[in-house]
Each structure stands twice: as structure tokens, then as C-alpha cells.
Amino acid sequence: MSRRAFAIVLSLGLFSTAVLAADMPQYKLTIKDHKFEPAQITVPAGTKFKVLVSNRDGTPSEFESNDFNREKIVLPGSEITVFIGPLDKGRYKFFDDFHQDTGQGVLIVE
Ligand SMILES: [Cu+2]
Numbered sequence: 001m002s003r004r005a006f007a008i009v010l011s012l013g014l015f016s017t018a019v020l021a022a023d024m025p026q027y028k029l030t031i032k033d034h035k036f037e038p039a040q041i042t043v044p045a046g047t048k049f050k051v052l053v054s055n056r057d058g059t060p061s062e063f064e065s066n067d068f069n070r071e072k073i074v075l076p077g078s079e080i081t082v083f084i085g086p087l088d089k090g091r092y093k094f095f096d097d098f099h100q101d102t103g104q105g106v107l108i109v110e
Contacts, residue, residue, distance in 0.1 A: 024083075025049040029063075031074060032056045034099035042108040045089045054079040062097035068107070071097070085109075 025044065029051055030037045043049050053063045055074040063080065064071045068087060074080050087109045096103025 027051045029053045029105070030056055031061050031096065031103065034059075034061070034096060034102040036094075036096070036103060036105040039105045040108060041105075042110060043085070043087070045109050046086045048083065048085045051082045051084060052079055053082060060098060061103065063094065064097040065092060065094035065107075067092035067094070070094075 025047065027041050027043065027049065029041070031053065034057060041051070053072075053074050055061050055076055055078060058076050060076060061074045062071060063074055063082060068084055070082055070084065072080050072082055084107075087107075089109050092107040092109060094105050094107065
């Protein structure tokens with residue numbers, strides 16, 4: 001493939017990814033006092049979705065799940081986007097790896 005053709009294919013690929021990301025269901029989680037608010041979110045099975053996690057504490061947190069294999073640091077006062085799924089129906093735990101005593105939550109996939 002020529003370099004130009006490759007560039008076109010690449011830009012089309014990025015474009016369709018951007019459109020899909022915009023259409024994707026989106027959920028918000030806030031970390032406050034080292035807890036997730038809400039501590040439970042319900043999402044559709046078989047669909048990719050995104051979760052925005054914002055940290056209102058003055059210390060770093062880490063959004064983590066062994067059940068759906070994600071791990072991402074959330075700095076104080078900042079927000080991250082985590083792409084998850086598609087998942088089968090079930091309960092998927094997540095936690096704040098830096099504050100596991102209090103930072104626990106669950107995704108209900110149905
Ligand atoms: Cu971790």
C-alpha cells in the first residue's frame with residue numbers, strides 16, 4: 001500500500017473509532033473520602049461503554065478491577081476515562097487500589 005493510501009486508511013479508522021466512542025454509553029464515578037460514589041452502577045451486557053472516574057480527594061487513587069482487567073491511576077482533582085466491555089451478565093467488582101478498605105464498588109451487568 002502506498003504511504004498516501006495508508007494515511008487515508010489510518011484516518012478513516014481513527015474517525016470511526018471517534019464516532020463509536022461518542023455514541024458509547026457513559027457513566028460517571030466520583031471518588032470522595034476514598035469511596036466511590038455511586039458504589040454500584042448498572043450497565044448493559046454485550047456493549048462497550050466508558051466510565052469517567054473523577055477524584056475529588058487530595059491524594060491519588062487507582063481505579064482497578066481484576067474482574068474486568070483494568071488499572072488506571074486517578075490523580076487528585078483529575079478525571080480519567082476507562083473503556084470497558086463488552087461484558088457478559090454478572091457482577092464485576094472494582095476497587096481503589098490505594099484505599100482498598102473504603103474504595104469498593106461493583107458493576108452490575110444485565
Ligand atoms: Cu493497582
